[in-house]
Amino acid sequence: MRGGDMGRRLFEGRNAFVTGAANGIGRGVALRLASAGAALALNDIDASALDAVVGEIRDGGGHAVAFPADVSSPAAVRAAVGEAIDALGPLTLGVTSAGIVEIVPALELTEQAWDRMLGINLKGTFFTLQALARHMMAGHGGRLVAIASIGAKRGRADAVDYTASKAAVVSVVQSLAMALAPKVQINAVCPGIVDTAMTPKIHEARAARAGITPQESIDALVATIPMGRIQTPDDVARSVQHFLSEEADYVTGQALNVDGGLIFH
Numbered sequence: 001m002r003g004g005d006m007g008r009r010l011f012e013g014r015n016a017f018v019t020g021a022a023n024g025i026g027r028g029v030a031l032r033l034a035s036a037g038a039a040l041a042l043n044d045i046d047a048s049a050l051d052a053v054v055g056e057i058r059d060g061g062g063h064a065v066a067f068p069a070d071v072s073s074p075a076a077v078r079a080a081v082g083e084a085i086d087a088l089g090p091l092t093l094g095v096t097s098a099g100i101v102e103i104v105p106a107l108e109l110t111e112q113a114w115d116r117m118l119g120i121n122l123k124g125t126f127f128t129l130q131a132l133a134r135h136m137m138a139g140h141g142g143r144l145v146a147i148a149s150i151g152a153k154r155g156r157a158d159a160v161d162y163t164a165s166k167a168a169v170v171s172v173v174q175s176l177a178m179a180l181a182p183k184v185q186i187n188a189v190c191p192g193i194v195d196t197a198m199t200p201k202i203h204e205a206r207a208a209r210a211g212i213t214p215q216e217s218i219d220a221l222v223a224t225i226p227m228g229r230i231q232t233p234d235d236v237a238r239s240v241q242h243f244l245s246e247e248a249d250y251v252t253g254q255a256l257n258v259d260g261g262l263i264f265h
């Protein structure tokens with residue numbers, strides 16, 4: 001992992017709350033913040049996978065505690081944030097990465113699927129940010145980052161509920177930036193195609209419809225990335241770290257594409 005001694009000093013003595021930390025980008029963010037010296041309060045709905053990440057961080061000499069909860073329940077998220085504060089002390093860093101994707105043609109999307117998607121990706125993100133922001137505004141301030149997606153800025157014929165949820169997350173970030181400045185800064189990071197469990201899931205569904213293999217579907221998309229490769233969770237985590245650091249002091253309400261050059265707006 002990159003970071004080293006310079007990174008270790010960056011968040012020494014700070015406490016960070018990260019959702020969706022059991023896998024993929026959330027796990028990558030947790031590992032990076034741990035290597036930068038932060039103590040981690042980690043959330044996910046998958047308690048056993050979350051315990052594995054907590055163990056990984058502790059084995060590496062870091063400090064992490066698990067607070068499993070379903071982010072689509074505001075009461076459960078508020079309880080998890082409260083327990084994290086009781087266990088670690090004030091939280092001054094927060095990252096929302098919990099999310100789902102489903103590949104369904106727009107004309108086949110059901111109300112139940114829409115409600116589930118928006119319940120986790122939008123409602124879950126907002127009420128996590130609200131719980132963290134209430135605490136930070138009442139206390140020591142802080143910095144928040146929401147993981148959105150380039151899908152926030154470009155529709156998808158087979159993921160209308162996903163792209164709508166992510167566009168709305170960017171809107172939430174803009175509104176909260178206005179509500180929380182200057183004590184708390186909040187920004188969004190919009191990844192492109194990341195090497196996590198979510199990507200094969202997308203391409204298994206697309207490949208089945210297109211009559212190709214999932215790997216062929218992924219390869220065709222990766223061939224369109226100017227940087228010439230799929231991105232890693234740590235590619236995302238390094239931009240998250242930047243937004244959480246003093247370097248981004250004057251930046252709030254932004255949605256940064258971290259996508260290897262796929263889109264430019």
Ligand SMILES: NC(=O)c1ccc[n+]([C@@H]2O[C@H](COP(=O)([O-])OP(=O)(O)OC[C@H]3O[C@@H](n4cnc5c(N)ncnc54)[C@H](O)[C@@H]3O)[C@@H](O)[C@H]2O)c1
Pocket residue numbers: 019020021022023024025026043044045046069070071072097098099100101120124147148149150190191192193194195196197198199
């Ligand atoms: N993988 C990509 O290519 C990609 C691209 C752009 C944006 N994103 C976004 O990044 C975020 C993380 O995705 P990922 O690729 O790491 O996926 P992932 O599936 O590897 O990880 C997502 C995590 O969120 C957790 N989660 C799901 N529902 C939850 C809930 N209700 N409460 C708490 N935790 C829950 C899962 O258990 C899982 O650990 C998501 O918001 C996703 O939309 C991913």
